[in-house]
Amino acid sequence: MxxxxxxxxxxxxxxxxxxxxxxxxxxxxxxxxxxxxxxxxxxxxxxxxxxxxxxxxxxxxxxxxxxxxxxxxxxxxxxxxxxxxxxxxxxxxxxxxVGGAPVDELESVEHAAAMLSIDQTTDAADVHEFDERVRRELDESGFDPEAVEYVCEPKFDGLSIEVVYEDGEYVRAATRGDGTTGDDVTEQVRTIRSVPQRLRGDPDRLPSFLAVRGEVYMPREAFAEYNKELQERGEEPFANPRNAAAGTLRQLDPDVVAERPLDVFFFDVLAWEDGSDSELARPKSQFEALSTIESLGLRRNDRIELTGEIEDAIAYRNRLQEVRDDLDYEIDGTVIKVNDLDAREALGTTSRSYRWAFAYKFPPRTETTTVEDVVIQVGRTGRLTPVALLEPVDVGGVTVSRATLHNPAEIETLNVNVGDVVRIYRAGDVIPYVPAVVEKRSEGAFEFPERCPVCDSPVERDGPIAYCTGGLGCPAQLERAVEHWARRDALDIEGLGPETVTQLREAGLVESLADLYRLDREALAELEGWGETSAENLLEQLEATTEPPLPDFLAALGIPDVGATTARNLAEHFGTLDALLSASEEELRSVDDVGETVAAEIREFLDGERNRETIAELRDLGVDPKPYGETGAAGGTELEDVTIVFTGSLSVPRGEAEDLVERHGGSATGSVSGNTDYLVIGESPGTSKRRDAEAHGVETIDEEAFEGLLAERGIEWPPK
CATH class of the missing domain: 1.10.287.610 (Helix hairpin bin)
Structure with a gap:
């Protein structure tokens, strides 16, 4: 069927x-x-x-x-x-x-139902064993083994998520995580156009609670286009669509997610509670569940078949393998599921996997070829990535001439060098990689450079990863640094997006971050697509950032692991830029949200010679952040000595709530500690902060109580 x-x-x-x-x-x-x-x-x-x-x-x-x-x-x-x-x-x-307020961490949430794994194989004999076990165990449970049906679906190579609707309205999304809890990605998933904010149908007649499982992916064509944009901007491309989807969904800024071409397929009902006036019955089979998913406005895949014999399921997998390269999404096999949901219940689960489902995977696509050269790419964060240039070889119908070697530690592990014969692995990867050397023809491993191939700064190792220490002075990192400087959650410079930054770089007008403040009106007006008005607008935008609030300045610098909240905590603690520049690691560790690792990264960034030079140049050009002050950015004292942490979704973006607290002299931090006075809990909160509040004896309040607390101090909520 x-x-x-x-x-x-x-x-x-x-x-x-x-x-x-x-x-x-x-x-x-x-x-x-x-x-x-x-x-x-x-x-x-x-x-x-x-x-x-x-x-x-x-x-x-x-x-x-x-x-x-x-x-x-x-x-x-x-x-x-x-x-x-x-x-x-x-x-x-x-x-x-279309985006939302950035968050400083992904909180953990519990799933409505366990999201388990699926046993898998590339051997048809194992599929037959699965079928025999299913029929035998169902027979023992009183089911007719001859009546067993299987639903065959593509096995998507993306990132599994749970999406929850209450009374037909989208309320939460989470990654699979460990199967019991996952990362809260509600705002990130909200930006995906194929995820409806409201289910189709009258809310009173829909399930009062519905949790569905889906797979987030990046379409192949969109992935290729997006990678092209990254390379044109001098940034590191993603190795494959799966990495692109997973990396995007874990972005802390929903605006970034909204800019990337993600999509989703839904394929399972995890939990269902009938509404008081529900006319939609809970599905009794997987095939019916897929129909119900579609009727509610949730996107499902169109390559699904219902079969009665396991041989038909195997044939389905083989047909799918023949067309996999014609699909606009990555798959790595077929998932075979028992159709009847009561039969599934009888079969049950193991501690890690469903006993009613089995994945029949495609064999990996590999080939051997010779390494002709190794080149080093410098990414947006300064990370150095070695790439093997190969004698071109056909791998699964695709000519491959490049493969990632990941990092210097991987090179040492593989003992790979120019001239070696290597195996290339491309199981759907757009950028293949080298899993092994099959014939050693060189002496030793490739010698990783000790200096950056772009700016000649020393290269430092952080575990298996190598980084250029040039920081803001490295041209390879400059464009991304300028884009970060102009971001909405940094200095918010309108009109300074990726295309403009590239144009300024190529015209030789911006060769350092400080060059933004040396831009000349006449030179700008002469650029293609520019004129006197657009040049004047950009210069006015830049002029408005010459005395930025200290938290915005720190967030704009792009210090590793320093987002908006940590930047605000640093500004509040040290008060001035000079105090922060001279702070020791021990002093940094005393700041909320700054642990040992982050303190070391901040100190390393601020000690970087070129970073220091860039900050000094900016100050010489008049870009000098205002001191934070003892009572917050706006000098209010109504919340003096009050420390508040937020979790979950509020009626306003969390950043606005934190800014309100700071403007009135309070402290809004990202984590709960013994110094926290209140944990404000919004909709769909995570569990970690609530656990910490309980452990530290911190009072928890909802948004209504928070509004009352503010009203007692003469502060209006929500903020205007």
């Missing part, structure tokens, strides 16, 4: 084209916002939300858009304008998925 048999017919849409004017041939010549009454704006905003959800579903899930990109953009901008002008934003509005 093919996947088509799982169809459920026309499901309820987000927006009815007969009733909503913004679905089919929508108008985009809107009346000025200021001419609308509040009630008219509210009604139009709700219609736009419904229509945009429908367009998102048709584009990202059904792959059948019904409006042009420009029309969609016009509808989206209109909704944003209405929400801004009349304060109409809702938590599930499409406008709220």
């Amino acid at each position: 093919s996947e088509d048999a799982a169809g459920t017919g026309e499901a309820e849409r987000y927006a009815d084209p007969a009733e909503n004017p913004y679905v089919l041939d929508p108008p985009t010549d809107f009346e000025p916002v200021e001419n609308l009454s509040e009630s008219a704006a509210e009604a139009q905003a709700e219609q736009l939300r419904e229509a945009i959800r429908e367009h998102d579903y048709r584009y990202y899930v059904e792959a059948e858009p019904i409006v042009s990109d420009s029309t969609y953009d016009a509808l989206f901008e209109r909704l944003r304008d209405l929400e801004d002008a009349f304060d109409l934003r809702t938590s599930d509005s499409p406008t709220q998925r």
